Amino acid sequence: MNVARGVGAGLMLAGTVFSVLAAWGVVNFPSPVARLHAATKPASLGLALVTLGAGVAAGSWALVGIAGLVAVFLFVTAPISGHLVGRAAYLAGHAGNLVYDDLAEADSVPLRAGEPYRGGFSSARWVGMVVVWMLMWRDASVGTAIGGAAVAAVVETMRSSYPRGANRNPRGLVVFFWRYAAMVLSSNLRVAWEVITPRNDRIREAIVAVPLQTVSLPAALLVANAVSYSPGTLTVELTDHPMVLYVHVLHFTTTDEVRQQVALIERLVGDAIT
Amino acid sequence: METVVTIVQVLLGLGAVLALIRAIRGPSLADRIIALDLILFLLAGAVAAQSAREGTQNFVPVLLVVSLVAFAGTVLVARFIEWRDTQ
Numbered sequence: 001m002n003v004a005r006g007v008g009a010g011l012m013l014a015g016t017v018f019s020v021l022a023a024w025g026v027v028n029f030p031s032p033v034a035r036l037h038a039a040t041k042p043a044s045l046g047l048a049l050v051t052l053g054a055g056v057a058a059g060s061w062a063l064v065g066i067a068g069l070v071a072v073f074l075f076v077t078a079p080i081s082g083h084l085v086g087r088a089a090y091l092a093g094h095a096g097n098l099v100y101d102d103l104a105e106a107d108s109v110p111l112r113a114g115e116p117y118r119g120g121f122s123s124a125r126w127v128g129m130v131v132v133w134m135l136m137w138r139d140a141s142v143g144t145a146i147g148g149a150a151v152a153a154v155v156e157t158m159r160s161s162y163p164r165g166a167n168r169n170p171r172g173l174v175v176f177f178w179r180y181a182a183m184v185l186s187s188n189l190r191v192a193w194e195v196i197t198p199r200n201d202r203i204r205e206a207i208v209a210v211p212l213q214t215v216s217l218p219a220a221l222l223v224a225n226a227v228s229y230s231p232g233t234l235t236v237e238l239t240d241h242p243m244v245l246y247v248h249v250l251h252f253t254t255t256d257e258v259r260q261q262v263a264l265i266e267r268l269v270g271d272a273i274t
Numbered sequence: 275m276e277t278v279v280t281i282v283q284v285l286l287g288l289g290a291v292l293a294l295i296r297a298i299r300g301p302s303l304a305d306r307i308i309a310l311d312l313i314l315f316l317l318a319g320a321v322a323a324q325s326a327r328e329g330t331q332n333f334v335p336v337l338l339v340v341s342l343v344a345f346a347g348t349v350l351v352a353r354f355i356e357w358r359d360t361q
Contacts, residue, residue, distance in 0.1 A: 009278040012323060016282045019316055023289035026296045026312055032304040035296070039308045043315045050282065050319040051337065054326035057275060063325065066334045070318075070341055077345040081311065084352035089304035092359050 008057025015049025018042040018188060025195040031096020032089040033248050034205060037191055037234055040082040044074040045188050075184075079228035079235060086236040086248060095207070100255070102209035103237060103246050121160045126152050172271035179268055180226055187231040194250070206252035207236060210262045212243045219269050220245075226265045233261065279327040286316045286323070307351040314344035 025038025048071035055063035089095060090103060126149075133148030134140055194203070214220055220243055224235040227247055237246035249258055290313050297309035318340040325333040 005275055008326065009275065012278060012282050012326065015319065016285045019319055020285050020289040020292075023292040023312060023316065026309055027292050032302055032308065035305060035308050039312050043312055047315050047319050047322075047341075050286075051322040054322040057278075057326040058329045060329070060331060063331055063334070066331070066337070067322070070337055073338075073341055073345075077341075081345055081348040081352065084349055085304055085308060085355075088352040088355035088359075089302065092302065092304065092355055094302040094304055 004059050005057050008053045008055070011049050011053025011056060013053075015046045015051075015053060017046075018049065018192065019046030021192045021195045022046060025191060028195060030203060031205060032094045033086050033096060033234070033236065034203060034250060036082050036086050036089075037232075037248075037250055038195060040078050040228060040234065041184070041191050042188050042195075044078040045184060047071075048074055075229070076225070079225045082228055083224065083235050083237070086234060090207075090236060096205055098206055099204050099252055100206035100208065102255075103207045121156055126156045129155060167274050169272055169274075172268075173273070176268045176272040180229065183226065183230045183265075187229055190231045191250075203250055204252040206249045208247050208249060208252075208255050208258040210245045210247055210259050212245055213263075213266060214270060215243065216274055219266075219273055222269045222273065223262070223266050226269065227262055230261060230265060233258065276327060279323045282323045283320045286320045290316045303351065303355055307348055311344050311348045314340055314347075318344075 019042065022038050022042035025042070026035045029035045029038055048067075051067035051070050052064065055061075055065075055067040095101075129152035130145060130148040133151065134144050137144050137148075212220055212223065214223070220238060224238050224245060227233050227245065228235045232250045234248045234250075235245060236248045238244070239246070245262060247258055247262060252258075293309040293312045293316065297306045297313070300306055318337055321333050321336050321340065325331065
């Protein structure tokens with residue numbers, strides 16, 4: 001019990017340090033997109049660690065489970081909002097002092113919605129969701145069933161119009177998530193270091209276009225997410241026909257270096273899903 | 275545990291003050307929404323720490339709602355900036 005409290009306290013303190021560094025970076029970094037690097041990486045890891053630590057310290061598995069859900073939600077949404085705000089800041093002319101910019105001459109084509117989910121509306125899944133809903137409420141009354149039926153109908157309708165999922169390769173997924181966790185950690189440490197060291201003169205911002213090899217939409221989205229969590233890079237745009245990822249780099253040296261970094265991520269994703 | 279939670283909450287509050295400085299100074303709308311988004315993140319962290327202090331799960335819905343609102347609000351403002359720009 002005491003061990004759990006100690007571990008929980010340690011996780012919470014580590015998360016707090018990352019969160020405060022994120023805030024310091026948001027104050028200190030020179031341009032909106034650079035500030036996004038601080039607001040995306042350490043802020044989401046920080047909050048994930050604090051909630052996880054709180055669950056462990058309270059000794060409640062339910063809380064740990066919810067903390068895990070919150071963490072997954074954060075790691076899915078933070079790069080999306082980073083992407084949107086970064087693109088909006090760029091289009092509004094607040095990209096900052098870019099030493100290299102591929103996005104200027106991009107002819108942006110909106111990303112296609114993907115082929116629709118093949119299964120369509122499934123009544124079996126709908127009934128199943130109502131059952132789960134009633135189990136979660138621990139209540140078998142008619143009102144709960146009606147409420148659950150409404151929610152499940154909305155969820156299933158959204159799902160049936162959603163792009164078809166990818167084929168998964170379990171072994172590749174395990175490797176991917178392992179490397180993903182390592183990337184999250186190292187990118188956070190790198191941003192944290194950049195925040196701690198007071199001078200900003202090593203920041204050389206650039207936006208590099210990286211053509212993707214994949215044609216699969218889920219794989220491209222996963223690459224876009226992982227790039228936002230790999231050290232020093234942030235996805236700011238993803239265009240279609242051809243599929244090109246525009247990556248904002250905090251420490252620009254050469255375009256080849258950026259493209260190799262993305263190619264490595266793309267290979268990992270390609271082994272996990274197609 | 276009490277002490278640790280207090281330290282965590284004070285530091286997160288300090289971070290929120292820093293983010294507030296950026297939200298006030300701007301200069302662009304993108305800066306402000308980045309800072310306000312971060313403040314919501316820090317708030318969610320402080321709420322999670324409070325649930326460790328009290329050993330209850332009562333704050334879980336707050337956590338979920340705050341993280342949802344942070345995401346939805348940021349996306350909305352980002353879309354607004356782009357829309358305003360094309361006007």
